[in-house]
Amino acid sequence: MHRLGGWLEGALIVIATAAIAGCGGGGGGADDAKGSDDVPEGKDGACVPACTGKECGDDGCGGSCGGCQGVEDGNWCSDTVCQDFGCVFVANEKTCNGGAGKCMGGACCTPDCYQKECGDDGCGGSCGTCVEGVVCLETGKCQVECKIDCTGKECGPDGCGGECGACLQGEKCTMSGTCKADAVDPESKIGGSCKSDKDCKPPTNGICFDWMPGGMCAAEGCENTADCPGGSVCIELTSTDGSKDTYCVDECGSDKDCMTGYFCYPEVGVCWWEEGTGPCSPEYPNGTCDPGLYCIDGKCQEWSFECVDETFEPNQTAATAADVGPGDFKEEVKTDLQICANDNDWFELAIPKGHSGTLGIYFYQEVGDLDLCLYDSAGKFISCRYPLEDYSVLWRDHEWNDEFLSAFALGGDRVVRFKADGFVGAVNTYDLFAWTTEWKDGTDCTAFYSSDECKGCYPGGQCIKGDFAANLVQFPHPDPADPFVADGYMVEHSSSYSWLRRELIMAIRNAIHETRLEFPGTTPLGLMDMCQIDGITPGFDVNDPRHPETTHDEGGNIDVAYYQIGGDNSGKVVCDPYGGSTDGAFCTSVQNHIVDLPRTAYFMAKIAVNPRFRVAGMDKLIAPLVLDELEKQKKAGTITATEYYMASNGLAYGDGWPYHHHHIHVSFDWWYGRSGHKPAPIGCGFRMAGDMTWPQYAASLHAKTR
Numbered sequence: 001m002h003r004l005g006g007w008l009e010g011a012l013i014v015i016a017t018a019a020i021a022g023c024g025g026g027g028g029g030a031d032d033a034k035g036s037d038d039v040p041e042g043k044d045g046a047c048v049p050a051c052t053g054k055e056c057g058d059d060g061c062g063g064s065c066g067g068c069q070g071v072e073d074g075n076w077c078s079d080t081v082c083q084d085f086g087c088v089f090v091a092n093e094k095t096c097n098g099g100a101g102k103c104m105g106g107a108c109c110t111p112d113c114y115q116k117e118c119g120d121d122g123c124g125g126s127c128g129t130c131v132e133g134v135v136c137l138e139t140g141k142c143q144v145e146c147k148i149d150c151t152g153k154e155c156g157p158d159g160c161g162g163e164c165g166a167c168l169q170g171e172k173c174t175m176s177g178t179c180k181a182d183a184v185d186p187e188s189k190i191g192g193s194c195k196s197d198k199d200c201k202p203p204t205n206g207i208c209f210d211w212m213p214g215g216m217c218a219a220e221g222c223e224n225t226a227d228c229p230g231g232s233v234c235i236e237l238t239s240t241d242g243s244k245d246t247y248c249v250d251e252c253g254s255d256k257d258c259m260t261g262y263f264c265y266p267e268v269g270v271c272w273w274e275e276g277t278g279p280c281s282p283e284y285p286n287g288t289c290d291p292g293l294y295c296i297d298g299k300c301q302e303w304s305f306e307c308v309d310e311t312f313e314p315n316q317t318a319a320t321a322a323d324v325g326p327g328d329f330k331e332e333v334k335t336d337l338q339i340c341a342n343d344n345d346w347f348e349l350a351i352p353k354g355h356s357g358t359l360g361i362y363f364y365q366e367v368g369d370l371d372l373c374l375y376d377s378a379g380k381f382i383s384c385r386y387p388l389e390d391y392s393v394l395w396r397d398h399e400w401n402d403e404f405l406s407a408f409a410l411g412g413d414r415v416v417r418f419k420a421d422g423f424v425g426a427v428n429t430y431d432l433f434a435w436t437t438e439w440k441d442g443t444d445c446t447a448f449y450s451s452d453e454c455k456g457c458y459p460g461g462q463c464i465k466g467d468f469a470a471n472l473v474q475f476p477h478p479d480p481a482d483p484f485v486a487d488g489y490m491v492e493h494s495s496s497y498s499w500l501r502r503e504l505i506m507a508i509r510n511a512i513h514e515t516r517l518e519f520p521g522t523t524p525l526g527l528m529d530m531c532q533i534d535g536i537t538p539g540f541d542v543n544d545p546r547h548p549e550t551t552h553d554e555g556g557n558i559d560v561a562y563y564q565i566g567g568d569n570s571g572k573v574v575c576d577p578y579g580g581s582t583d584g585a586f587c588t589s590v591q592n593h594i595v596d597l598p599r600t601a602y603f604m605a606k607i608a609v610n611p612r613f614r615v616a617g618m619d620k621l622i623a624p625l626v627l628d629e630l631e632k633q634k635k636a637g638t639i640t641a642t643e644y645y646m647a648s649n650g651l652a653y654g655d656g657w658p659y660h661h662h663h664i665h666v667s668f669d670w671w672y673g674r675s676g677h678k679p680a681p682i683g684c685g686f687r688m689a690g691d692m693t694w695p696q697y698a699a700s701l702h703a704k705t706r
Contacts (some may be wrong), residue, residue: 116140153177191250309338309380360404368428411481526561585658
């Protein structure tokens with residue numbers, strides 16, 4: 001502790017006391033006032049102050065040995081020692097907690113910036129500031145400045161995380177932001193199960209959607225919701241041939257309002273079914289069977305397991321990982337390996353510089369769900385099927401018979417390890433694949449490889465779909481030592497849906513490379529759905545398509561995230577900072593969008609200049625902003641006139657491109673000469689939480705509450 005001017009204050013007191021004593025005839029001077037605690041009185045009887053070992057308090061002569069710093073802040077003198085609330089003086093600066101805290105009001109205050117990017121640290125300091133055009137929220141997060149938009153709304157989201165108002169009891173908020181009476185017609189059969197149209201009357205125009213599990217009643221022909229019985233809404237369905245019809249379907253506010261096996265899409269407010277469900281059959285390869293039987297190849301079969309595997313054993317730990325060398329198990333597959341109870345199988349793959357390495361397992365998922373995960377040589381986790389080591393069981397609805405993972409080695413030779421195990425103790429037999437693939441980066445794939453190789457075909461133009469038949473490459477996870485793009489991207493979605501042609505992977509990597517050169521500090525870009533290993537659109541392996549049929553076929557299509565303000569370039573709704581301002585298919589407002597327009601436009605310009613580029617789909621309100629930015633960059637000389645022309649003419653948007661409010665769909669020319677910027681089928685995009693869905697074998701459910 002420190003006393004304020006203790007020696008100086010004591011000296012003044014001593015001088016004053018000595019002077020008084022001298023005037024009293026004692027004759028002593030200041031030099032006589034050097035007393036100690038052991039000598040309370042001088043030779044002439046004068047009082048000698050006693051302050052040795054004291055910081056404050058009475059000096060024994062009616063004076064003081066000093067005061068304490070900041071008494072008004074709560075410090076006090078106790079037993080001649082200055083006390084406070086944890087604050088001390090170090091080099092004349094008041095600190096606490098070993099320098100980690102600050103003294104405020106006499107108390108020790110520890111700044112708190114945990115999970116904060118900006119704002120007050122709680123001790124009068126700052127956790128940081130936000131860049132221009134971005135505001136600091138009360139939560140300590142930097143966010144794009146938000147402008148509330150409730151124009152024409154009496155309820156629903158305001159675009160800034162709040163609500164435009166609440167409806168009265170007995171009313172519900174519609175998608176358009178208006179309140180309406182929530183009346184249900186007790187006579188209507190809409191929303192019930194059915195086998196034929198007669199089961200769906202009344203109303204008189206009731207029909208049975210018998211292609212849905214258990215059948216669902218609807219009513220055909222409506223101009224708007226006012227034409228529908230209470231408790232139903234009018235929607236428009238677009239079939240694969242492009243024809244459109246309107247139907248009254250069951251309205252809902254939550255899953256409990258729907259039949260068993262169906263759930264509610266709250267943004268649309270209609271009940272629909274979880275696609276891919278039903279009894280085991282070739283159409284439902286993950287379907288249900290009687291107890292004791294398993295759905296294998298679309299048939300209910302018996303299955304038994306006996307653990308006898310000794311191949312590559314012991315390889316239960318990373319330290320004992322089985323060495324598969326540079327990988328030569330593409331043509332000569334290692335068959336009949338096993339994951340036994342509480343078993344792990346580890347493998348080590350040596351990838352030469354300038355190559356990618358791939359390892360995979362193939363098994364019958366229905367009888368035992370196996371997982372495969374990828375790690376670097378130091379044991380650092382890279383990815384499993386999804387980029388999480390323990391991903392949610394809710395994500396397992398698209399688990400299938402294959403688990404493959406790939407990694408680049410572009411900064412030098414690289415060793416990676418793979419772990420295969422059973423989900424929650426599952427056991428199974430599997431086949432093992434492993435190989436390495438030479439890799440070159442550049443603007444033109446054909447500068448290094450044949451045209452057929454670049455397109456994902458075989459010599460002579462043999463372009464084949466089917467398991468292990470398409471000549472596709474799994475998009476490898478990045479190599480941090482890669483001098484071309486480093487960690488410039490992240491593979492976000494299922495590894496089963498991450499297969500592409502060589503030419504498209506090269507184009508994406510080149511565009512990322514160019515964007516990072518033009519905009520230093522660019523953070524990784526999210527890469528999402530691509531293609532199945534068989535060259536088919538994702539989700540058809542489990543009969544639950546994530547996109548309309550053919551839209552991601554042939555390894556020539558990829559969904560990429562928008563570059564975003566703040567640098568979190570993952571796939572998400574970009575209409576506003578809160579994932580709102582959307583009707584479930586499109587942005588309804590972009591007043592508060594979070595798209596990093598300069599980076600997004602520049603990236604698209606570098607993609608579109610590729611001669612194999614076909615089209616890029618965007619949200620219908622975001623695309624005009626990107627077009628404006630492309631023109632700015634052309635005028636500034638940031639992009640060439642050719643790049644501007646190709647990108648601006650290659651953007652597709654409008655009602656035919658729903659779901660692109662959280663990603664961009666990049667498409668290259670088809671295998672068999674199909675080219676030109678043709679409109680994609682309705683619903684060209686994968687579904688995310690809150691999105692609308694589409695009927696089985698139909699292109700989309702393009703729903704509109706009327």
